[in-house]
Every structure is written in structure tokens, then in C-alpha cells.
Amino acid sequence: MIPEGFEYAAPATLNDALALLSQYGEDAKILAGGHSLIPMMKLRFAAPTHLVDINNIPGLSYIKEEGGYLHIGAMTKEVELEESRIIRDKYHIFTDASKLIADPQVRNFGTIGGNIAHGDAANDHPAVMIALGAEVEITNSTGSRWVSIDEFFYGFYTTAVQQGEILTALRMPALNGKSGTSYHKLERKVGDYATAGVAVAITMNDDGTCKSAGIGLTNVNPLPLRAKRSEEALVGTGLTDEDILCAAQYAAEDCSPNDDLRGSEEFKRDMVKVITKRMIKKAISRT
Amino acid sequence: MHEIKFKVNGVEQTASVEPRLLLVHLIRENLSMTGTHIGCDTTSCGACTVLIDGKSAKACTILAVQANGKDITTVEGLATAEGLHPIQEGFKEAHALQCGFCTPGMMLRAVELLEKNPNPTEEEIRWGISGNLCRCTGYNNIVTAIQYAGAKMRGAELPSTEPEFV
Known part of the structure; x- marks a missing residue:
């Protein structure tokens, strides 16, 4: 499969890249790693008229x-x-x-x-x-x-x-010694998008209660989702099994997954619940 | 058209390419080096894997223009006048191929894996080749071949390549 024709430029500075993007307008695309964009161009889901390759610009990787x-x-x-x-x-x-x-x-x-x-x-x-x-x-x-x-x-x-x-x-x-983080996604095979994925960051107080919690969900909502109620259910608690289960339940309720080849809506909500529970426990174990 | 200059297996090359030409087509069609295969053409199977500046890459998902100034290694560059590359020897000794279609990509991926991790565990090898699909072997002999090549490259005792019957 070959992409539709396009013009290609690989500017050496950020200013040059920005100038090219302004000049070409909305039909220009930025080429970074290219491993989402090039497959889409090959399938003709995307057909930019110009590609601005930013790989030659120093100082963007650290x-x-x-x-x-x-x-x-x-x-x-x-x-x-x-x-x-x-x-x-x-x-x-x-x-x-x-x-x-x-x-x-x-x-x-x-x-x-x-x-x-x-x-x-x-x-x-x-x-x-x-x-x-x-x-x-x-x-x-x-x-x-x-x-x-x-x-x-x-x-x-x-x-x-x-x-x-x-x-x-x-x-x-920056994380300190009182923080723990974890991520897991359920995938059918290597390289697949998540059936459901959950990211967790927990910071503890000195007395062992939860100071702050961040929970993000992958591929179970039209937009990447912050599980707000789940976070609130953890902050200030002693992170008992009951608190964690409550947070996991909220995440399952508050996302909005679609039925598709990766599973039914019900299955995905169940998976969000299970993975959220496991990732909170894993994050706590890493604090 | 873009004029690009690059190396393939140590040999300087120049080409005049349309931006939409994929690297795998540049290698197979412009340079007539057909050891690099096209399998799925969708970044999944790894049959088109080459090394770009030592990093394994799926050549169906890289534009030929992006190869400008780069050093590319294909399967044709593995063996030397002295003989087979250890990874090729490993694949031969361990019967790690049947139809052979995935083999060039599999070997180049293994070369980078062993470069970074000269003595990988079985699990590390299986994760390491998770972007390369083989529909014949069931992977077991490929794992052995990579262990064999790793041992050979670091001068350790070579593992048995006899198949296990259970």
C-alpha cells in the first residue's frame, strides 16, 4: 500500500518547522515517529498534502x-x-x-x-x-x-x-518516596489497542492515608478519561480493600466504552473495575 | 523528487525518490535486494525488519526519504567472507525456520536484541521478538537459535539445539 502523493520537508530548526506548518495550513501534518501517521496514510485514512518531518530538529528528546x-x-x-x-x-x-x-x-x-x-x-x-x-x-x-x-x-x-x-x-x-504508580492494559495480542487500560498514581501521607490519587483510563471513553470519583473515593482514606473496591466500581460506572471486537460494553466495564483495583494495589505497593 | 544518500550494508548508495516511496520498496525494487520481505504491509508482522543505524525498524512504515544519511543493514549484510553471522548459524543449527519468510526480519530483530542484551532469558527473547510473527515454527526453535547466537557472540558454551521430545 502506497500513500497518496505529498510534499516532504525536514527542517533543521523548530522555527523553520513552525513557519512551514503556518505556510502549508491545515493540510500539513507533522511527522514524528510516524508509526500512527504512515499506516493511516497507507490506508488512505489520511492524505496530508505536506509532511513536516521534525526528526532533524535537535533538543526535542530528553x-x-x-x-x-x-x-x-x-x-x-x-x-x-x-x-x-x-x-x-x-x-x-x-x-x-x-x-x-x-x-x-x-x-x-x-x-x-x-x-x-x-x-x-x-x-x-x-x-x-x-x-x-x-x-x-x-x-x-x-x-x-x-x-x-x-x-x-x-x-x-x-x-x-x-x-x-x-x-x-x-x-x-516529580515523584518522591511517598508515591507509587502503575499502568496495565488488557490487550488481545501484542500491538493491539487496549480492551481497557488503567493508569494510577498514588501519593501517601506520613500516617499511611492517601494524600492524592490520579487515575486515567485508556480506550473506554470517547476521550481519555480522568476517573474523578474514583480519585475522590481514595483521597483521605486509609486505602482499605473497601475503599479500593469503591474507587474501582466508580471507574467502571463513569467510563463509556463501546461494544466492539474487543468485547461488549459490560465486559469492558468489568475489566475497568478489575484492572483499576489491581493497579491501585500495585501503585500502593510501590510507595 | 528528493535526492538521498545512505548506506546499505556498508555500501554508499544514492537515489532519487518520491516522498511517498516506502523504505522497503526502495530496498527491494530500486536496489533489487529482495531478502527484506513484505508480509502484512501494516506494521504488524515484522517480515520487513531492517536495521537503521543499528535500530530494528519495520521498513514498510518508514519513508525512503527518512533514510537520508542513515546506515541500513539488511539480511544480505549479515554474512561476511568468513562465513555466516552467529544468528544465521543459530537459525541453521536450531532448525529455526520452515518456510523462511519471517527469517530475515526475525534475525535482524534478534541482532539488535543481542546487541542490547547479550544473554537474554527466554522471556526476554519472547518479548524481544514480539513484533515478528512466524506462522510455521511455534517460536520454540527461534528462541533456541537466538540463545545459540548470544552464546556464540559472547564466547560462552553453546546450548543444545536438539529438539526436545515430550
Whole structure:
């Protein structure tokens, strides 16, 4: 399968890329890892007239803790997250997620920025970002702004990134010893989208009660979903089995999955409940 | 058309390509190197796996223009004048192929896997080749072949390649 014809440019600076995107308008697409976009172009679901390849722009790939935040550059590849020392030591949620995203070859190219900017509730990083309370840096020709992940997704394939803009970075509050995180998705086979996926971040108080909770759901809602009631059901509690079950029940009730090849709505709600329960327990065990 | 310059198996190449040309077609059709196979053409099966600057990649999902300046290894580049690459020897010794269609991609993926992890466990190998589908072997002998190649490359004792009958 061959994509429809298009013009290709690989600018060497962010400014040049932004200028090209403004010049070409809405029919231009950004090529990051390309492992969502190129398959869609081959199937002719997408037919951009221009591709702006941002792989030659230096400085968009990094993982660092600074000023109380974990900063991740948009062009950081999944494999780099998988192999990063900081991530392996402290941010287990990414290690959990990376292993389940597509396959090793795809992870050599797929980027975290692309995974989020694609605006697909079936992708895994949106839920992870929700759990971690991330912000997204969006850059245009006049400068950059930070957008909360809760205000980032507008609809199917549409996000806060407007025409002529590039998602350039992500930041989330750095975790400390009192925090634990986890992610799991049920998938039919390697490389499949989630039947249901749940991301959890828990921070404890010194007295063993729950200080804060972040819970994001993958592919069980039109938009990546924050399980708000579930979070509220945990904060301030001693995280007993009963509290956890209550949070899991709310997540199952508050999502909105579709019947499809991966399962019925009922089955998916059940899976959300089971995975939420397990991931909360796993996150607690990692605090 | 874009003029691109790249290396395949150490040999400098130039090509004039349309942006929509896929890397796998550049390799198979422009360079007539047909060891790189096209299986699913949808980023699933891994038959088109090549190495780009040492990283395993599905060549059906990379544009040929993206290869500009890159160093590509295909299955044709594995063996040297001295003989087979250890991974090829492993596949031969362990009977790790039947129809052979997945084998080039499987071997190139294994080369990167062993580069990063010279002594992988069975589980690490199975996760490591999870982007490569084989419809013949049931994978067991492929796992053995990769263990064999790993042992050979690090100079360790070679594992048995005799099939286990249970």
C-alpha cells in the first residue's frame, strides 16, 4: 500500500518547522515517529498534502528531573523511556506502559509526543499523563504555553494543538518516596489497542492515608478519561480493600466504552473495575 | 523528487525518490535486494525488519526519504567472507525456520536484541521478538537459535539445539 502523493520537508530548526506548518495550513501534518501517521496514510485514512518531518530538529528528546518536575521532550522515543535510568528507578508507570505499547520495532521510532498529539483515546500515554497530572507544552511562532492534560483533548483526533503549532514537551510533578504508580492494559495480542487500560498514581501521607490519587483510563471513553470519583473515593482514606473496591466500581460506572471486537460494553466495564483495583494495589505497593 | 544518500550494508548508495516511496520498496525494487520481505504491509508482522543505524525498524512504515544519511543493514549484510553471522548459524543449527519468510526480519530483530542484551532469558527473547510473527515454527526453535547466537557472540558454551521430545 502506497500513500497518496505529498510534499516532504525536514527542517533543521523548530522555527523553520513552525513557519512551514503556518505556510502549508491545515493540510500539513507533522511527522514524528510516524508509526500512527504512515499506516493511516497507507490506508488512505489520511492524505496530508505536506509532511513536516521534525526528526532533524535537535533538543526535542530528553528525560530529566528539574525544578520539581519530570520533563520529557516530545520527540523522546518509547525505547528511550523504557531504557532510561530515572524512569526505571522512579516512574514505574512508564515502564509498565512502554512494554505494552506496540512492539520493539515500533517503540524504536514512536515518540511520547506523537502518542499524545495524535489525540486518540486508544493510545496509552494520555491515561498515564492524566494519572501523573501532566502539562503539555505547545509551541507556535510567538512562543510557548503550558496546557493541563485535562484541557488538552478536544475530541477524536483533535487536541489543543492548533494549526501552525507543535507539541514540544511534557512535564509532570516529580515523584518522591511517598508515591507509587502503575499502568496495565488488557490487550488481545501484542500491538493491539487496549480492551481497557488503567493508569494510577498514588501519593501517601506520613500516617499511611492517601494524600492524592490520579487515575486515567485508556480506550473506554470517547476521550481519555480522568476517573474523578474514583480519585475522590481514595483521597483521605486509609486505602482499605473497601475503599479500593469503591474507587474501582466508580471507574467502571463513569467510563463509556463501546461494544466492539474487543468485547461488549459490560465486559469492558468489568475489566475497568478489575484492572483499576489491581493497579491501585500495585501503585500502593510501590510507595 | 528528493535526492538521498545512505548506506546499505556498508555500501554508499544514492537515489532519487518520491516522498511517498516506502523504505522497503526502495530496498527491494530500486536496489533489487529482495531478502527484506513484505508480509502484512501494516506494521504488524515484522517480515520487513531492517536495521537503521543499528535500530530494528519495520521498513514498510518508514519513508525512503527518512533514510537520508542513515546506515541500513539488511539480511544480505549479515554474512561476511568468513562465513555466516552467529544468528544465521543459530537459525541453521536450531532448525529455526520452515518456510523462511519471517527469517530475515526475525534475525535482524534478534541482532539488535543481542546487541542490547547479550544473554537474554527466554522471556526476554519472547518479548524481544514480539513484533515478528512466524506462522510455521511455534517460536520454540527461534528462541533456541537466538540463545545459540548470544552464546556464540559472547564466547560462552553453546546450548543444545536438539529438539526436545515430550
